[in-house]
Amino acid sequence: MNIKDIKLKFWPFDKGARVKLEWIGAPFRYEKKVVMPVYFSGKVNGYYTTEKLIVDWTVLTSLIIQHYYVDGVITKPILPNQTEEIIITINPNYVGYFEQNYSIRGTNHMETSQTFVIKYNGERFYLPLIEVLRGIVAPNAFLLNCLFEMNSFPLYFTEQYEPDLLRLHFISSYNAKYLKNEYLNHLVWLLMNNNVRKVYENMSSNFHFNNSIKFEWPFQTPIKLKLRVKKTATGYTVLNIKAMLEKELQISNLEITHPSLVRHEKSNEPRKRIILPLSNSGEYEADSTVDGRTNEFDEVVTENLTHDYIDTLLITRQRNVLSKQRNGIDANTKKTVKTDANNRSMGDIGGTNILRGLEVKALENTYVNGELAVFKEVLNELLRAHSVESVEAYIGELTDIGDRSFAFLDDGITPRKYIVAYINLRIGKEVALIEVERAGRSVSTLIITSLNSSSVRQYIEHLLNYIILSSGSWLKEGLMKWEKNLAIYKVKHTTGFKQSLLNTILAI
Known part of the structure; x- marks a missing residue:
């Protein structure tokens, strides 16, 4: 997961100027891809x-109306004045639809305003249709792009249903990065909610034949949303959906297959080739002038949107093929230096003039609700701390490291999750945090930083393997063998855990 920001290439406004996003227009086809018009107001030459601006359709994941942007960086929206957050429960019986032509302020352009009008507690909330699409139905680039493909899901996977179980058999055209839990959770939610799925799948024909993405309110039962709103004379304008709360998955078990899911057998045999990436510092530049993107993409973290679930989905990844993982390097290993110019595309896959892609996601969506929530909050606070340069977080299952009993929860079946976070401080130090799902166990959070020039990353798998072997305890005598190279701190999950963890990291 990447911590860089995204900026729009060919930004026309003055450097350092606060530029307001006035309007997001409807998508349309341009040559080989889908794009959309967006309207910004600010200073040009004073x-x-x-x-x-005409931008790729999936730039929608990073745009919030009436927010401000500086130097084209779309992953750091600046909140306007006089707004508030509010949580509402939307009853479908109190939702209407309103459509009218809208004149963009300061221009001669006309766009169509498509709005759901919601009645709640005696007030009216005006929720843009495109925000429902971005914030609820299709919150990632894969789903946004599939909107425009007829009968799109069978192009990527087949479905098998049993009581409380869904099997998805993915093919290679489905990018393996979308096999992460946060993407699968929403995909299952979409597939299992018949009315939402029907609305989603009908959009492609509506777009092709009517050149429109108009759709009915996609819910037949109440939903709960956290909204950023602004008071008006007639009610509240919804600027963006901050979170969809209490989502129900309707099943507890998901089994998946994918060509990338293989069982790795580690080997010390020398690798035939290694690629040494040479990355440039600074933001990614989203270039809308190219045809599209490659199948590979980088992830960029934002805090624009979260989805929270009532249920926990048990995901089983079937790994049937054995693959040898070569770890050794010798004189015959070919080393290739790959320079990264930071140019990226947020368009759909394909075309002749293409760049590596980008996917925008929220750090919160890395984890489903549960006991890891407090740890997630700490990472979000660290992202905002002045002394912190960047935060990277990864989630995994201990069963990928070892198969002892502690690698599973008490039912002996469910893999125990762990989170590894890398905190890069502005003073040049890198700090690693290891948080293991406790589920009734008393497992402290481990914090490590290097005492020499070695990278803390090389110790993570060894430490995870150690806690499996020690049945969930960071024993002092067991950690001694790393004390020559690492400074090691343990923070217990007691009252004040969150502040203790923050204080320990910021004091390093």
């Missing part, structure tokens, strides 16, 4: 103006 004078205020409104500019119409």
Whole structure:
């Protein structure tokens, strides 16, 4: 998961100017891809103006109306004044639809305003249709792009249903990065909610034949949303959906297959080739002038949107093929240096003039609800700390490291999760945090930093293997063998855990 920001290439506004996003227009086809118009107002050569930019459709994941942006960086929206967060429960019986032509301020352009009008506690909330699409139905690039493909899901997977079990058999065209839990949770939710799925699957034909993404309210039962709103004379304008709360998955078990899911057999045999990436610092530049993107993409963290679930989905990944993982390097290993110019595309896959892709996701969506929630909050606070340069977080299952009893929860079946976070401090130090799912166990959070020039990353798998062998205890005598190279701290999960963890990291 990447901690870089995304900026729009060919940003026309003055450097350092606060630029307001006035409007997001409807998508349309341009040559080989789907794009959309967006309208920003700000200073160009010292004078205020409104500019119409044509951007790739999936840039939608990073845009919030009436928010401000600086230097084209779309992953750091600046909150406007006089807004508030509110949680509402939307009853479908109190949802209407309103459509009218809208004149973009400061221009001669007309766009169509498509809005759901919601009645709640005697107030009216005006929720843009495109925000329902972005924030609820299709919150990632894969689903946004599939909107425009007829009968799209069978192009990527087949489905098998049993009581309380869904089997998804993915093919290679489905990018393996979308096999992460946060993507699978939402995909299962979408597949299992018949009315939402029907609305989603009908959008492609509506777009092809009517050049529109108009759709009915996709819910037949109440839903709960956290909204960023602004008061108006007639009610509240919804600027963006901050979170969808209490989502129900309707099943407890998911089994998946994918060509990338293999059982690795580690080997000390020398690798034939290694690629040494040479990355440039600074933001990724989203270039809308290219045809599209490659099948590979980088993930960029934002805090724009979260989805929280009532249920925990047990995901079983079938690994039937054995693959040898070569770890050794010798004189015959070919070393290739790959330079990364940071140019990326947020368009759909394909075309002749293509760049590596980008996917925007929220750090919160890395984990489903549960006892890891407090740890997640700490990482979010660290992201905002002045002394912190960046935060990377990864989630995994201990069963991928070892198969002792502690690698599973008490039922002996469910893999125990862990989170590894890397905190890069502005003073040049890298700190690693290891958090293991406790599920009734008393397992402290481990914090490590290097005492020499070695990277803390090389110790993570060894430490995870150690806690499996020690049945969930960071025993002092067991950790002694790393004390020559690492400074090691343990933080217990007691009252004040969150502040203790923050204080320990920021004091390093």
